[in-house]
Amino acid sequence: MATHNARWEVTPLATVLDDCHHWSYLCGQVGTSGDADWEATAAHVALLDARAHLDSGLPDRALELAQRARMLARGHGDLYTELRADLVAAGVWDATRPxxxxxxxxxxxxxxxxxxxxxxxxxxxxxxxxxxxxxxxxxxxxxxxxxxxxxxxxxxxxxxxxxxxxxxxxxxxxxxxxxxxxxxxxxxxxxxxxxAEDQGPGLRSAVALYESRAALDGGDRAEAASHARRALDISAGRPASWLARSVIEQARQAGDGYGWDMLANRAGSWQMA
Structure with a gap:
């Protein structure tokens, strides 16, 4: 689990989801009630699972898991995990109820x-x-x-x-x-x-996307398309729902020309999870 946290931006979402399913099963078999160590483990699993579901474009399940992580973390005084789960919940609201x-x-x-x-x-x-x-x-x-x-x-x-x-x-x-x-x-x-040069592809693609948004707001649709293309290239090995959604939104704003239609099609073709 620690490896998935440290390598969050490069681990395939399907791998994270499968591992979380296995760990959740183990926690359920052992039972967590009254056992601080297992409660902590279950909270960490639920948080990791919530993040993976959010990136996979499954916000409703992500919110359920974030709430579970928060409840378990609060139960044994793990403030960090509780607050991290709150950030996931806020992300769900931002993504689904803008x-x-x-x-x-x-x-x-x-x-x-x-x-x-x-x-x-x-x-x-x-x-x-x-x-x-x-x-x-x-x-x-x-x-x-x-x-x-x-x-x-x-x-x-x-x-x-x-x-x-x-x-x-x-x-x-x-x-x-x-x-x-x-x-x-x-x-x-x-x-x-x-x-971001020393960070994973998730943040590097986010920065490229933000550069695209800045160029688009400045009226340079060609430069904006170049940055958006780079964002998709960076995350090609580990697609995320938020990136695909953002590129499609910016393509809609940019209109025709400069390859934006191809960028929107590429983002739309990504299979989440």
Whole structure:
């Protein structure tokens, strides 16, 4: 399980799902009630399973598993797993109910408060900034980005597979692009691209996608298509639902020309899980 966490972005989703099914079966056979070690294991399995289902385009099941992970983690005082499960739940709401801001906002605010000075809290802040940007609240977007960056400045290196400085830079840049603050986003995009060089394909493809969004908002559909193509190339070995959905959305915004129709078809052909 630790290997899957550390190598999250390069392990095929089908492998993660199969292993989680096996581990869940073992936890069920042993039983977790009253056994702290097995409760911890069951919580970690449910969290990993939730993340895999979300990336596979199965949000309803992802939400169920995230809630189970949260319940088990809270039962034995594992705050990290509980808050990480909350981030998955917020991601489900963001992906499936894009016009419903109240629930994910409340979840992310709780993670920021309870996470205190951690990478989880910083990540919750920049994810909240993206929600604020999408609903047109520029001031809240900037406030959350700056708060996350101040917090990140107080933090050391994270463990493999956890959120880190590269994620904060990337998500901050995307929030500012969404808010129409392209000039403020540019240096953060450059920093994210630099930091992502040492990260897995998931974050590198996300940065390429954010660069595509920035170029598209700036009116350069050709450059935007080039970045989107690179994002798909990077993640070709480990497709994810969120990336396919985002490329299709940007292709719809870009319209005809520059190969966007082929990019949309390619993203749409990805078989999740």
């Amino acid at each position: 016009e419903s801001y109240g629930v994910p906002d409340a979840i992310l605010a709780k993670v920021r408060t309870r996470g205190r000075v951690t990478w989880l809290a910083a990540t919750a802040a920049v994810l909240g900034a993206n929600l604020s940007a999408r609903r047109g609240d520029v001031d809240a977007t900037v406030l959350l980005v700056k708060g996350a960056e101040r917090l990140a400045g107080q933090l050391g290196a994270s463990s493999p597979g956890d959120y880190n400085r590269a994620h904060v830079a990337a998500f901050s840049a995307n929030a500012l692009v969404r808010a129409g603050l392209g000039k403020a986003a540019r240096p953060r995009l450059s920093l994210a691209a630099y930091l």
